[in-house]
Amino acid sequence: MQTQISCPNCGTPYVADIHQIIDAARQPQLKEMLLSGQLNVAVCPNCGAGGRIATPLLYHDPDHDLFMVHVPQEMNLDQVRREELIGRMVQQVINQTPMEKRRGYMLQPQTMLTMQSFMEKVWGTEGVTPEMLARQQKQVELLRTLATASPDVQDFLLKDRAREIDETFFAILRAQIDATSEMGDPNQVNSLLNLQARLMTQTEIGRQIEKQQIAMHALNREAQAANGLSPALLFKHIVRNEQDDSLVNAIALTGRGALNYEFFGLLTGEVEKREKAKDTAGAQRLGRIRDDLLEMQRQLQQATQDVLQEAQSTLDAILAAPDLRQAIGDNIERIDDAFMHVLDARMAHAQQSGRRDEAEKLVRIQEEIVGAIQGETPPEVQLLSQLVSAPDKPARERLMGQATEMLSPELVQVVDMLREQARNSGQADLADRLSEIRGELSARLLVAGS
Numbered sequence: 001m002q003t004q005i006s007c008p009n010c011g012t013p014y015v016a017d018i019h020q021i022i023d024a025a026r027q028p029q030l031k032e033m034l035l036s037g038q039l040n041v042a043v044c045p046n047c048g049a050g051g052r053i054a055t056p057l058l059y060h061d062p063d064h065d066l067f068m069v070h071v072p073q074e075m076n077l078d079q080v081r082r083e084e085l086i087g088r089m090v091q092q093v094i095n096q097t098p099m100e101k102r103r104g105y106m107l108q109p110q111t112m113l114t115m116q117s118f119m120e121k122v123w124g125t126e127g128v129t130p131e132m133l134a135r136q137q138k139q140v141e142l143l144r145t146l147a148t149a150s151p152d153v154q155d156f157l158l159k160d161r162a163r164e165i166d167e168t169f170f171a172i173l174r175a176q177i178d179a180t181s182e183m184g185d186p187n188q189v190n191s192l193l194n195l196q197a198r199l200m201t202q203t204e205i206g207r208q209i210e211k212q213q214i215a216m217h218a219l220n221r222e223a224q225a226a227n228g229l230s231p232a233l234l235f236k237h238i239v240r241n242e243q244d245d246s247l248v249n250a251i252a253l254t255g256r257g258a259l260n261y262e263f264f265g266l267l268t269g270e271v272e273k274r275e276k277a278k279d280t281a282g283a284q285r286l287g288r289i290r291d292d293l294l295e296m297q298r299q300l301q302q303a304t305q306d307v308l309q310e311a312q313s314t315l316d317a318i319l320a321a322p323d324l325r326q327a328i329g330d331n332i333e334r335i336d337d338a339f340m341h342v343l344d345a346r347m348a349h350a351q352q353s354g355r356r357d358e359a360e361k362l363v364r365i366q367e368e369i370v371g372a373i374q375g376e377t378p379p380e381v382q383l384l385s386q387l388v389s390a391p392d393k394p395a396r397e398r399l400m401g402q403a404t405e406m407l408s409p410e411l412v413q414v415v416d417m418l419r420e421q422a423r424n425s426g427q428a429d430l431a432d433r434l435s436e437i438r439g440e441l442s443a444r445l446l447v448a449g450s
Helices: 028-035 079-096 115-124 130-148 151-160 167-183 186-202 204-225 231-240 245-254 261-276 280-320 324-330 337-352 356-376 379-389 393-402 409-424 428-449
Strands: 002-006 013-017 021-023 041-043 050-052 057-061 066-070
Touching (some): 021 028, 021 079, 028 115, 028 409, 057 079, 057 115, 066 079, 066 115, 115 130, 130 151, 130 167, 130 186, 151 186, 167 186, 186 204, 204 231, 231 261, 231 280, 245 280, 261 280, 280 324, 280 337, 280 356, 324 356, 337 356, 379 393, 379 409, 379 428, 393 428
Parallel strands (some): 021 057
Antiparallel strands (some): 057 066
């Protein structure tokens, strides 16, 4: 819902989006926003002041039988009003849950007295322990201190608390840089960028991250120039970075599509070449890399096979159900890219084999799924999908021009979330495309607001 807010700093009134119910199954994006600190955060468009809004939260995660509520103490609600509020929220969730999916625990949510305990429960569903959260909090405090400290103090902290500066610390720093950029404070952004540059050169993990970024950039640049990553190009970059196991793994994961017979043939040929040249150490090192990558390929293939098998089982269950629409609704959370791939392959095979009844039933399943997805997908998400698929900037400009009413700061936040997810999953091209889209959206909103 949207609520009117008056900025406590400058008095400017503005509208903010508030979410009080988070259903991890129905709206996973709200869980992502909660964990990333972007949920129920209001920023004044005039002065940039703002922060988290104190509001009741009810969290439901049916996969973990988790149903809990937190009512901030600063709301100063008496017991009667508090129970009425919780009762309305619980009833709303129950009403939105199909009868067959309602559970007894939904009648009495756990009460979390503090936001910290609330977040610990949510993070727990991701395998993050309170100890890990405590460490992350210390890293956040360290970042705040480093950002405002003098060079001498920074030198001391970099040595004294070196163990806290790891990949998680750099992820927190990058998120802070992005958030500060949105607030429009160039001085603070420059300060954080300078700190990042210093950490890149003066910490072991920083140097490793910078080295990996350089290696990945070189790989992506050459792959783009060659119109794709070939086994020969992947082999070249693996050998170039063979002294660093973490780089080899990162490059291999990025280019896992090229881990094929040709690639391993090139790798084996290089091992034999070194053996003939009496380069025993080099041959052993590259032979170990080959064995490790063969095991990685085996695990990736097994994971893919497991996913496809699960998709096949889901499709079989839907085909056997007396009510296709009901079966699709019951299995909608299992319908993903792998499922659609299996569905397309099964449909093609049925058509080629002359099994007309099965083919027609598969076509109906496909049509029902497309209708269900389009019906549940918000227009803004459909717009983003079209923007990502657009071939160039003029095409994106046309799409934005046709959907000006959907362009908003909230849409920019969604792009930020998707961009971060793409970065974390190694999808550099998608992250770059989303960065371009974000810039174009921000430019349009700036012109519209001027």
